[in-house]
Amino acid sequence: MSNNQFKRGELYSVINGMATTAVARRLQKNFRNAGLEITIEQWSVLYHLWKEDGLSQLELGNRTFRDKASTTRLIDNLEKQELVTRIASKDDRRINLVYLTDTAKPLQQITYELANKTMNESLQNISKEEIEVVKNVLQRVYDNLTNKDLV
Amino acid sequence: MSNNQFKRGELYSVINGMATTAVARRLQKNFRNAGLEITIEQWSVLYHLWKEDGLSQLELGNRTFRDKASTTRLIDNLEKQELVTRIASKDDRRINLVYLTDTAKPLQQITYELANKTMNESLQNISKEEIEVVKNVLQRVYDNLTNKDLV
DNA sequence: GACATATAGTTAGTTATGCAACTAATATAA
DNA sequence: TTATATTAGTTGCATAACTAACTATATGTC
Incomplete structure (x- = not known):
């Protein structure tokens, strides 16, 4: 071929x-x-949030080449470590916007x-x-x- | 630097x-x-066995860039599917030689x-x-x- | 031969992956 | 406005990764 x-x-x-x-x-x-x-996978998420904070989970998945299920767990673990927080979008309550915490910034x-x-x-x-x-x-x-x- | x-x-x-x-x-x-x-990870092991059958687990790990723990589980799963069998080496009973089964050949x-x-x-x-x-x-x-x- | 060391493989614990089935919220169509 | 479809995210299930601690066998030294 x-x-x-x-x-x-x-x-x-x-x-x-x-x-x-x-x-x-x-x-x-x-x-x-x-x-x-942190793991490199977690870092890959933080990396994109440092570039642009408050992305949706789906958008984070797109930018880090992951499906939404993997993104969900990764953000679960980041939240456990208090590096990010999920905040439901005002416009569309299906959407979680992911924000860096003060712990993550340094x-x-x-x-x-x-x-x-x-x-x-x-x-x-x-x-x-x-x-x-x-x-x-x-x-x-x-x-x-x-x-x-x-x- | x-x-x-x-x-x-x-x-x-x-x-x-x-x-x-x-x-x-x-x-x-x-x-x-x-x-x-089969998964691609399993295939990567079969691939090396097709090139040279009867490798030790350690050697398979080297050739597929895995540590020995990962290699153990991968071969566990391949054995479950009856694609390979472990046979202890006559010379050194610490060593498992891994052989393809007839199921794997086609x-x-x-x-x-x-x-x-x-x-x-x-x-x-x-x-x-x-x-x-x-x-x-x-x-x-x-x-x-x-x-x-x-x- | 006996004791210490090295080697091959296994197991436990944690994280991560993908698919499929699911819930909840939103959008579309009748 | 009600029924249907779509979308964002979660959960269950299975596989796989790495580290560290472990077992069993071999080797080396005295």
């Missing part, structure tokens, strides 16, 4: 996404070593630094041009799989 | 590995649509086809050269994070 076939022996290493998994693990380790109790600076540190560790000896190609290709892969229905 | 910093706004999309996640989800969906009951052909189909769907309009760059960079990222101790 397409002409872009991986050799079979290489299929798994690509699908597995070992590199991105390793980056996530390293970031988690860097959080833990700094005494931060985490922004330190976690950004740890994320940058992690990226530096990951990207040693990799050129800006290569990074651009990777980002671009991963985005196109993502678009290939989400912008059309399953055949 | 390094000169390869992502802009903050781009950090998450890279760390999250959205593309590889999307590929994994699509492969899972393609399995399900074909009536196959899955190889169909799952390889579905994996190739998934890769074709994912890699539409992406050139061989770009794919080479991505594979190379991801490998180097992985090496950066695993070939040395945490700072």
Whole structure:
């Protein structure tokens, strides 16, 4: 069909996404070593709230590539740790708007630094041009799989 | 420190590995649509056994980038489905060698086809050269994070 | 041989994932 | 305005991840 076939022996290493998994693990380790109790999944939610506070659960799910059930539990856990609060929208009471608490705010600076540190560790000896190609290709892969229905 | 910093706004999309996640989800969906009951994680183990049957659990963990606890459960589930069996090594009874059953064998052909189909769907309009760059960079990222101790 | 150490695998505990079925609130149509 | 459909979020169920503590077997040293 397409002409872009991986050799079979290489299929798994690509699908597995070992590199991105390793980056996530390293970031988690860097959080833990700094005494931060949050998971990277929780951080991914906080990250988007620091950019724009008061998003709905559905919107947070979209931005972090999760379904709504996963988003619900993640926010449950963030609420348990008192890092966010749910506030029902005045306009539409089906919607929960998620807001950062004062506890969450000081985490922004330190976690950004740890994320940058992690990226530096990951990207040693990799050129800006290569990074651009990777980002671009991963985005196109993502678009290939989400912008059309399953055949 | 390094000169390869992502802009903050781009950090998450890279760390999250959205593309590889999307590929994994699509492969899972393609399995399900074909009536196959296995998860992609289970498939990743079968994949390595089809290449070389009778690996130890530890070796399977290494090849699929999992720790031993995760490998144990995955093989528990594969055994429940009667796709593999554990046989204690004669030489060292600590070691479980994992073997494919006759039930697993016919899955190889169909799952390889579905994996190739998934890769074709994912890699539409992406050139061989770009794919080479991505594979190379991801490998180097992985090496950066695993070939040395945490700072 | 006896004791300490290392290794392979298991188990417990916590978090996270996805799907499917459900509730509650809103929007649409008759 | 009442019945129907859609939407946002929750819950149940199953799988999977990692860490830490554990068991059993092997190895190494005295």
